[in-house]
Amino acid sequence: MSKTTRFLSALGRGYVVLLLAFLYLPIFIMGLMSFNASPFYQLPMKWSTTWYEALSQDDRLVGAALNSLQIAIITTVIASILGTAASLAFFRYNFKGKKVLQTLLLPPIAIPWLITGTAMLVFFYGVGIGRGLHAILLGHVALALPYVIIVVNARLQTFAPELEEAARSLGASQWQITRRITLPYIAPGVIAGGLFAFAVSFDQFVVSYFLATPGQTTLPVEIYAAIRKGFTPEINAVSTIIIVISMALMLFTARFYKFGGNG
């Protein structure tokens, strides 16, 4: 390796470190400030868990957090089941219109949430579904479904259809084949898809924002309202908790997907 090459490589590595700093520093500072006793973020820091204690007393934020968790869990279950079923159909059968159906998975991902969210508001209001937690759930499942289908499909690509054929020729019923052979094989994909669904729902702000009502909100909606009123250190604390949860979840998904991915 020439001297210039080595110099340029070092420069490149240094640059990536800078970019990582840009990505993580604000989050790190927010976390740090959530432990600062001063409500005006004064330095030097005085360590304290005051804001976390205040947070646990804040019924609105705690209630919204529980709503978020509940909706994310139900979204995960529904989207995983419906999404896996749809993936199996795409894997097993060739039929007219398959391409069209697969293309229809893109709009929920590609159209800005502002448009999807306002459209849901207009429609749900018009047909009497209304707003509230049920409407938020309805929206979250729809946003999560394409991710589950795509992730499970990716796992199914590595599955040998001959396995299903062999089981069928040995007299296994369709349900037995699915339950004993196919599902165990694609389980890592289903779990990864489910974790994506959880993340999509738990971190979702825009769509929830348009479908929430004063009593029925999720955590990000409540945080947005609080920020616009003028932010308090409690918001720091709750934001830190959220970011730690979602990053831990994604790290877990990444490990799972990788180690589960090969079999």
Added chain:
Amino acid sequence: MSGQSVSMGRRSPAKAAAPLLLPAYLWLIVAIFLPLSAMVFFSFASDMPFSGKPWSLTLSNYAEFFSSSVYATLLLSSFRLALEVTLWCVLLGFPAAYVLAKVFKGRTREAVFLLVILPFWSNGLVRIFSWAMVLRSGGILDTALNAVLPFKINIDLMYSYPAVIIGLVHSYVPYIVLTCYLSLQAIDDSIIEAARSLGASRLTILKRLIIPLALPGILAGSVLVFVPVIGSFMEPRILGGRTGTFYGTVIEDQFVAVFNWPLGAALSFILLAVVLIILAAASPIMRRAT
């Protein structure tokens, strides 16, 4: 048993697939496709339908967009914002993707790659909020710079256009790193070696070889950044303050503050048209990239 499997084989594939597909697609129809259609319908309404007030079908909401320059100007400024954010993301993200694909190896590469895409799966709102901590006057950036600099400066980027740019670039740069990394990784090192041994300079290799080959990845990433940014409203609200009025924030206002839903629906639909045109124009390139 074998009779059953024969009959299964004879069943048309579409009929066999239907029960598996129906629940998921019914859900998507109710929660995505009917709402999008309803929004088109609403955008032609004179007042809110189903609210008891009299209403009729009209073009006035679209007329309002085209008659006053306010909305077109806002759409243009959102367009400019999205363009600037995309440009910054490419400038910052492409070199990182290159280092990731061609300099880092093995476990380090995996770890750094994970670190780059990790924030993008965490709460976007919270990450925008974290910049408020850094950028406001008396914030961390301010305090840190004043601690090291011999003279007193006052950094108050909060509630400004640059703050909105910084926050959005922070949110979306991982997309560019991801897509560029995928297309850069596909470039065979031996091609680069061959060009070098034929005497091409680094700059020539970059200009004539690497960038053209990575172009699908750059463009795909740009679309992934541009489309959500042109519809952004939360980021300009939090970081832009009064300077943060864009097309997205005006749509938000129609639905949560002014309660002129038909106008909001028309504005949303115009944005959707712009987005669809961009996606359609980019789809041949995107298909080549994946």
